[in-house]
Amino acid sequence: MEAKLIIVGLGTGDENQLTLGIWRRIEEAKRIYVRTEQHPVVDFLKRSGIEVHSFDPVYERHSDFASVYEEIADKLMELAAEAGDGPVLYGVPGHPMVAEQTTQLLRSRCAEQGLPLEVLGGESFLDQVFLRFGFDPIEGFQLLDAGDVQGGRLNPLLHTIIGQVYDAYTASDVKLGLMELYPDDYPVTIGHALGVPGEEVIREVPLYELDREEGYGNLSLIWVPRSEQDELQNRTFSRLHEIVAILRSPDGCPWDREQTHESIRKNLIEETYEVLETIDDDDPDAMAEELGDLLLQIMLHSQMEEETGAFTVFDVIAGLNEKLIRRHPHVFGDRTAGNAEEALANWQDIKQEEKRKKGIEVEKQSVLDGVPRDLPGLMKAYKLQKKAASVGFDWDRSEEVLAKVREELAELEAEMGEGAEPERRTEELGDLLFAVVNLARFLKVDPEEAIASCSRKFYRRFQYIEEQMRINGQKMDKTELQVMEKYWQEAKKVQ
Template sequence: MRASITVVGLGSGDENQLTLGVWKTLQSAGSVYVRTEHHPVIDYLKQNGVAVQSFDGIYESRGSFADVYDTIVGQLIEAAKAGGGPVVYAVPGHPMVAESTTMLLRGRCPDEGIDLTVTGGESFLDQAFTRFGFDPIEGFALIDATALSTEGSAVLDPRMHTLIAQVYDTHTASDAKLFLMDALPDDYEVVVGHELGVTGRERIVTVPLYELDRLEGYGNLSLVWIPRAKDDSVRMRSFERLREIVDILRSPEGCPWDREQTHASIRKNLIEETYEVLETIDDDDPEAMCEELGDLLLQIMLHSQMEVETGTFNVFDVIEGLNEKLIRRHPHVFGDQGASDSEEALQNWNAMKAEEKRKAGIDVAQLSVLSGVPRDLPGLMKAYKLQKKAAQVGFDWERTDEVYAKIEEELRELKEAPEEERTGELGDLLFAVVNLARFLRIDPEEAIAATNRKFVRRFEYIEQKLRESGKSFEQTGLDEMEKFWQEAKKLSKNAGV
């Protein structure tokens, strides 16, 4: 006779939720394994002569739920193979709803030569739909609270009713609260249900979200209901709402200006928004940075939506490609390679880039050393990157004093150059200055940006002083402006900027 395991559901409440079929199976079993004795039906079973063996002790001896469930399944399989009759295993609720051990058994029993039977019982979902009073056909999601602190896969859609199950203590309640606060206002009303369907012990409490982990009484039969949002403003924190808005703007019923735009017409916007983000970084202004990052994201959304309209790709293809690239180029994180420091990590990244080119049919050996530098980078940044690539193969100055000499040479040539050659000579001088920046380990773009900011501060000081004296630029001379400039310079040095 083949070994067998029968998994039955004890229902979500007291014995009144037991199905007749499950009750007959439990009565006819010699003994019953139960995942936990912390369930209202267990006392009823004992009172009616059903012997139970609990796995509660495993919870105390294992470091994670995954280890607990794996150990339980291993012991059940051993018991089934040992003979002595079919193994009956009882779990809270329905065996196929939020029950990891059932899924593990479904995966392992066929390989172990064990027949597996799963018999349903009333799940906590039945009680939730009844006691909270919502219809899941309106849209419904189920989330495991125990996974919220370790997995980032859960996503809340405010348009759907959401149940968070296995909120068994204040720690998991806190994880649920933090997860929900990413998408909902702090005062959004949520409903906590304890021991739904258990006569005399059921409790249902409505609280603002921020109080979710301040409640007492969480246990194995606790869950949280997040009613679907009727106010569309709640969706303002969702990516899907952003995609929807951009789609509307580009639609025939949308904005005439947005509809007219092309990749080319808003090309410069992408650059401008990027620099506005950089400005907020330089100013150490998180509030402004938040806004400007939104403007930059809008450019990505608009370009993606334009391609949706031609049928080439959408923003989810962009995200998919990025996710795949990040995983592929970090084999020291998501694979079996190592990286003890940032230099090794960068080597892995570059190696994967080269491998991607080979797979795309590009002969890496035939590529220029200078390939990969974007054509439209700002001049100083592009010069810096070109020089770094050339230096990697030895085309570089050996000493800093040689670079200083080159700058002096280029400056002389600029002074002596006829007018039609000055543009080229000035470019040569700037290129040499970028070389010096590289030798001094200074980013030339950051250096010129800092000087630009300094110039603006000092010039605005001149404007301020002129306003205070009731003068305009036409009413003052260079000597007076230079005096104010030196005052501003002195103030900047005293302030350390």
Template sequence: MSASITVVGLGSGNPDRLTIGILKTMQRASKVYVRTLSHPVIAALNELEVHPDSFDHLYEAHDTFPEVYESIASALINLAKAGDEGQELVYAVPGHPMVAEATVRLLRERCPAQNVTLTVLGGESFLDEAFVRLGFDPIEGFQLLDAAELSASLVQPQLHTLIGQVYDMFTASEVKLALMELYPDDYPVIVGHALGVEGEEVIERVPLYELDRIEGYGNLSLVYVPRSDDSKLRQRTFARLHEIVGILRSPEGCPWDREQTHESIRKNLIEETYEVLETIDEDDPEHMQEELGDLLLQIMLHSQMEEELGTFTVYDVIQALNDKLIYRHPHVFGESHAEDAESALQNWEQMKAEEKRRKGLSPEKASALDGIPRDLPALMKAYKLQKKASKVGFDWDHIEGVFQKIEEELGELRQAVAEGQSERDTALELGDLLFAVSNAARFIGADPEEALSRTNRKFVARFSYIEQQLAAQGKTLQESTLDEMEALWQAAKTETREN
């Protein structure tokens, strides 16, 4: 058998708040250890003939706090196992043992497997002092966050927020940056040092932007952000977006939004998608931000309609997407590997096939052309059909075969026009030619939709040049000859050449 470990809390810093039970536990212990001597209670313990050993030396021996905590937990367990049955080792930590104390969590996880008896007693938490000294009731809504792991996604402005473990100005700077993603730069926050400790307590109210410009940060520091019901503070949150869309569709919301159905706004989804693509082509990030928001609204509206029917919510959409991304990237979230983009794509396709098997579908029985949306633009769809056919070997060996096919289809189109075939038959020949041209794009590694889009932009730029030059001469297009326009077109090739 081994000695037992009893964990006690030293409280927030005021020695008068130590309980009699905890004092007696430390006084009767075979040995007392503290995580750190940097605590106001230590001097009082020495006066009471309690002289603990500390693990401060481990802070110097390791580069990160997790490494320190691992070492402390291991050291305590080894000390207990080396002790005799009946001996009690006391491990005293700042505050309450169960509040923001990683070493205690590690002991709770490991002691049972090591046959070491572990007892955790209480202690005054820094939370007790915070509620009193900062003057708020946690029943109104409260969250405690760790400065070391703080992100804007964790912060809920409608809750009182305490951020602990703000050890230094660097940590305060990280806290400031995270909070600024939600709050205005001048939003008032409160910094507390050594709350409840006579002669050491400092409480400062500062604008958020000054959070890392004040002195005094240390082991007993925290940041308090008072709760607020101001909806503007939630404007950068997804939850607020979901709330707004729900309001728009509610009986008290917008009459137009209430009347919409999947079918009535179907075209909007397509239009907004193309508007996003236009901002990408124009390399306009500011406009792109706006258009991405319009596209997101369409997704939110369709999801809200289904939420009203009870089928799914936008959060179900997000969960399904997260599950899919994690599952299809085993080289990122699992144990597989991908050395390049090609092997990553192979992993993706393999996981897609496995998903189908789990749904009772047989990838082997599916058509090689499955998975292409029915309503894709025709040129884009042709490109994707050819790519899928190519994967199973239905393809030319060289691009020369594609060129011959283009010439063949062009000849058949010429013949159809010369023979005066029906409009339908001539259009089919034109489609065959476009399909063959799309294949050429695949062989040269170009997306035909993108290639044609660039040509469209080039045509618009050159034609606009013609209009501008004619306008400068006091002419309109209708008043100009074809030769004049052709001459300006040739000039436009130089003036509007793409970079």
């Protein structure tokens, strides 16, 4: 007799919900295996005089479900191949194609090895979910595994059903995942043994109490009702995309409609610097707000291109995700990186290969290529010098750089006399600043950070002068410089 494997669904737990076709297959089968005996229908089968073999001992041999399912699939393949008295029947809780990993493994392996496989559906726990919780799936719903509930996967516009909630620890993980989107007191519903007479329990609790419930087991699940509350919608990326599209639409904001890449170009730079200010101030609340303003600029530029059909913000996200995975082979691939330097080397190698695939002759590129032309002056000078130094074009000692600073200062002084050309002064001042940046690099000081720190210090001290003058009833435009200098010296002592 030809070897064959049959997978049947045992339903949600009430034997009255078994289909007639599946019951007949069970009666006909000579070798019946079930994934677990922890299911009410298995007790019914035994009471009906049907011999059932369970894979429950496999659970005790492994610390994770993936390994359990792998061993069950391996064993079933062996049993089916060796069976000479008819097909092997394998019963699983619920429906074989709903939240049943062993079915997926067996489908793949049977196809590879040419073993005939038949899958017969049973009542899924979803049937009882729709019946007991009373919502129509046409409204939209998502089914998630309790072990993989993350904020990014949640959509408040959909009903969310979370299965495989085996215990309070799993429920705690689910709670933390849901709290990334939903408020702590959001009402959720816990269902135990839905549709099983005498065992069914349905209880609504606030989210924060989700893991305080007793009775979690193999037949437990959680329902998070859909909601159109603005509070929830505003925490989703899709809502942001929708809002920006509305602002740019014919019925949106006149100002937003008129903007172009060029008109808001500087906003992108300004918002970036405002983010940097919150980082310097160590102000998380302000940082969250300013990062939002920066994200808005990205959304607006992307929306403008979406309107022309060039690309959308989702293309931007896809490209970034692909690049991050591609450039981190030591995380997502087979390369290794034991430290930051090795990781950076991987990144640079892959960047070079990407350029070659685009037809760029890397060997003909300048060492200085790749430095954005619109970077702030000090930062750009720093990066250019660093690239030149990477191939040996550099000073040997910081004393030599300091001598160059003095030399450039002298040349600038020579151009400060009467009759000097403004262009020459600009050039010599640029040379001096460039030399100072070089000195900063040798001192391992970021020139942008240094000048920013100095500017903040100047700001604080000047504010001190203003405050002292207000206290003393003085006006800046009517006060001698010597008085302000006195306050300045005081500020240096107290600031």
